[in-house]
Amino acid sequence: MTAPGSASAARALRRRFYAYVVPDSPKSVRETLAIAQARIRHSGLDTHRIDSDCALLQRLIDETERLRPLGVGGNHGDLHTPDCGCSS
Numbered sequence: 529m530t531a532p533g534s535a536s537a538a539r540a541l542r543r544r545f546y547a548y549v550v551p552d553s554p555k556s557v558r559e560t561l562a563i564a565q566a567r568i569r570h571s572g573l574d575t576h577r578i579d580s581d582c583a584l585l586q587r588l589i590d591e592t593e594r595l596r597p598l599g600v601g602g603n604h605g606d607l608h609t610p611d612c613g614c615s616s
């Protein structure tokens with residue numbers, strides 16, 4: 529266990545988070561990740577692999593939804609954020 533605020537705690541924190549920069553909108557990335565997730569679920573791979581891949585894809589989908597939130601019925605509506613991609 530590392531002490532909060534220590535140099536080793538800071539290094540551990542930096543290792544846990546990554547930033548990816550892609551030219552695609554959160555909407556496009558989310559749609560493609562959802563398609564990939566559905567295809568993996570029906571891929572015939574072993575269950576453990578399917579579960580871990582779908583869990584990773586869900587974390588990525590969740591991140592796209594942080595950037596571009598969805599409301600009732602899966603619509604973005606007026607839930608704009610600085611990174612939702614609507615104004616660019």
Ligand SMILES: [Zn+2]
Nearest residue numbers: 608609612614
């Ligand atoms: Zn928006």
